[in-house]
């Protein structure tokens with residue numbers, strides 16, 4: 441299984457950083473993980489949010505968010521459109537399914 445992270449949406453916000461009080465360092469990053477192997481890929485349902493301050497280089501965890509940050513978070517979360525979390529088959533999977541069908545078809549053919 442390989443893991444990939446897709447960035448869905450980023451937003452620079454001008455709220456005060458709870459750590460260094462700078463108003464021009466905070467940035468929201470919304471991402472979604474996708475696992476894949478040779479046969480299929482599947483995106484996880486949940487969207488992961490990271491709030492990072494580029495001034496003090498710290499990640500600001502939700503417990504430290506102010507009310508204003510939460511409002512901005514809600515607004516931006518709506519802009520982050522996650523990929524569908526269904527299983528997407530890869531060409532190799534289709535090839536295997538097709539091979540199975542052919543094998544079963546030929547078994548039936550010889551039995552009949």
Ligand SMILES: [Zn+2]
Pocket residue numbers: 457458459460461462465493494495496497498
């Ligand atoms: Zn900061």
